[in-house]
Amino acid sequence: DAKTTQPPSMDCAEGRAANLPCNHSTISGNEYVYWYRQIHSQGPQYIIHGLKNNETNEMASLIITEDRKSSTLILPHATLRDTAVYYCIVTLGVQGGKLIFGQGTELSVKP
Amino acid sequence: DAGVIQSPRHEVTEMGQEVTLRCKPISGHNSLFWYRQTMMRGLELLIYFNNNVPIDDSGMPEDRFSAKMPNASFSTLKIQPSEPRDSAVYFCASSLSTGNEQFFGPGTRLTVL
Numbered sequence: 001d002a003k004t005t006q007p008p009s010m011d012c013a014e015g016r017a018a019n020l021p022c023n024h025s026t027i028s029g030n031e032y033v034y035w036y037r038q039i040h041s042q043g044p045q046y047i048i049h050g051l052k053n054n055e056t057n058e059m060a061s062l063i064i065t066e067d068r069k070s071s072t073l074i075l076p077h078a079t080l081r082d083t084a085v086y087y088c089i090v091t092l093g094v095q096g097g098k099l100i101f102g103q104g105t106e107l108s109v110k111p
Numbered sequence: 112d113a114g115v116i117q118s119p120r121h122e123v124t125e126m127g128q129e130v131t132l133r134c135k136p137i138s139g140h141n142s143l144f145w146y147r148q149t150m151m152r153g154l155e156l157l158i159y160f161n162n163n164v165p166i167d168d169s170g171m172p173e174d175r176f177s178a179k180m181p182n183a184s185f186s187t188l189k190i191q192p193s194e195p196r197d198s199a200v201y202f203c204a205s206s207l208s209t210g211n212e213q214f215f216g217p218g219t220r221l222t223v224l
Binding site for chain 2: 034038042043044045046049087098099100101102103
């Protein structure tokens with residue numbers, strides 16, 4: 001599984017968009033980009049995943065660059081409850097890949 | 112749906128004792144995962160099962176750790192004998208199949224004195 005690089009921490013003002021970057025320059029053609037988050041003292045929670053195309057669901061949007069070497073998770077209107085550690089994971093996904101969690105980005109949403 | 116259920120939520124034991132952690136996956140899910148989280152090492156995959164069969168146990172730290180899945184609705188992670196360095200939060204997760212989104216339980220916080 002390809003390695004990912006994320007900034008260790010970020011701040012965001014409540015109500016503003018939170019843009020969380022992830023670098024995965026060694027991603028292979030059949031690997032997916034998954035995002036999970038972990039709110040303090042809880043188990044990780046799935047957010048979204050994608051292969052090539054941009055994806056959107058009720059929680060977030062995922063923007064993957066054309067060369068697939070990086071991606072950005074967008075929380076369009078961050079709330080205080082979005083304060084968490086966000087993990088970007090590259091894996092074979094439905095083809096049987098494991099989730100290997102790195103250190104993630106600690107996002108603090110401030111009033 | 113109740114989600115993934117883990118018990119106990121907290122466990123305090125003394126070094127050398129046997130510890131058994133329990134997990135009930137979401138009904139209908141075919142894959143089950145055990146993770147361990149510590150400040151030093153982060154979130155690590157210990158072992159995962161597909162259709163009750165262990166697929167990858169390369170993350171199990173040593174022979175003191177064992178995991179079983181006797182049926183589709185129950186799994187255990189056992190540590191015997193326990194050591195202080197086993198203190199961590201242990202998460203169980205399940206998914207429809209390997210590779211699909213995983214649903215995590217609330218975790219068991221284990222403290223070995």
